[in-house]
Amino acid sequence: MALKQAKVITITSVKGGTGKTTTALALAGILSNKKTKTIIVDMDLHSGVVAASLNLKAKKDIYTLVNDYMNHGLKDLDEYITKYNDYIDVLPAPKDPRSVGKINSHYIDVILKKLKYRYDVILIDTNHIIDDINLITFDNSDSIIYVITNDLMNLKNMKTMLAIYKDMNLNNFYLVLNEALSKDKVDLYTINSFLEKNIDYVVPSNAFIKNMRKILMDGKIITLEKAYQKEKPILVLSEMLDKILK
Ligand SMILES: Nc1ncnc2c1ncn2[C@@H]1O[C@H](COP(=O)(O)OP(=O)(O)OP(=O)(O)O)[C@@H](O)[C@H]1O
Ligand SMILES: [Mg+2]
Incomplete structure (x- = not known):
């Protein structure tokens, strides 16, 4: 059991398909390599794929946890958590997306607060x-990572989000430009000028993994694979984690 409260790192975006889940899994692998007790909470409630990506056969998920909690109180949180390896646990998204509407965000808040006493990250x-669920999640986060690509709509939405952060006087977020999934060729200076804010980290285009399908079929985490350890994209994510966890 962790002595201090966990650092909570949320991976989000302003558009779908920017590489959030891949980044979350990669970060989990880096933390596991450092023997850091970590849980991945799949808060992509309607279409979460964390458990499926890791080939986990989870019997319970966030919905069963919230539902049991509401009806009987919380007995054993561990029962709802699925283990990936010695350092990575997973709290999966609901198996049945029809149950998502029944999840009260108050319980998400309580569950996140309880998890903070069990993990390092x-x-x-x-x-x-x-939505309510993500706002509660953001409120519980020490750091929020926005994974963006350089397509114009993504940048426009990010600019809107930056205005909201400025308005709320919050700056606990990082901008990660994922060039591996960026189709356009736009230089960093142009992006920074457009956003009026500097990108914090760039995951370079060579982070594109040709055999991603095989990695997912095998339920592997790229950052746990020896062949990739010293690759630039992984070093970028490691550097970001070091900064966040400092
Ligand atoms: N570095 C990479 N190399 C190859 N394929 C990748 C890479 N990163 C992500 N992908 C693939 O791109 C797709 C989108 O990535 P991912 O699922 O991580 O994005 P996401 O932001 O979580 O998407 P969503 O908004 O749907 O949850 C997936 O099929 C994923 O396997
Ligand atoms: Mg995802």
């Missing part, structure tokens, strides 16, 4: 929608 994978 909580990694939360989200969807890109601003």
Whole structure:
């Protein structure tokens, strides 16, 4: 059991398909390599794929946890958590998306607060929608990582989000430009000028993994694979984690 409260790192975006889940899994692998007790909470409630990506056969998920909690109180949180390896646990998204509407965000708040006493790091994978669940998640986060690509709509939405952060006087977020999934060729200076804010980290285009399908089929985490350890994209994510966890 962790002595201090966990650092909560949320991975989000302003559009779908920017590489959030891949980033969350990669970060979990880096933390596991450092023997850091980590849980990935799949808060992409409608279409979470964390458990499926890791080939986990989870019997319980966030919905069963919230539902049991509401009806009988919380007995044993561990029962709802699925283990990936010695350092990575997973709290999966609901298996049945029809149950998502029944999840009261109050319980998400309580559950996140309880998890903070059990782990060193909580990694939360989200969807890109601003709803009650994500707002509660953001409120519980020490750091929020926005994974963006350089397509214009993504940058425009990010600019809107930056205005909201400025308005709320919050700056606990990082901008990660994922060039591996960026189609356009736009230089960093142009992006920074457009956003009126500097990108914090660039995951370079060579982070594109040709055999991603095989990695997912095998339920592997790229950052746990020896062949990739010293690759630039992984070093970028490690550097970001070091900064966040400092
Ligand atoms: N570095 C990479 N190399 C190859 N394929 C990648 C890479 N990163 C992500 N992908 C693939 O791109 C797709 C989108 O990535 P991912 O699922 O991580 O994005 P996401 O932001 O979580 O998407 P969503 O908004 O749907 O949850 C997936 O099929 C994923 O396997
Ligand atoms: Mg995802």
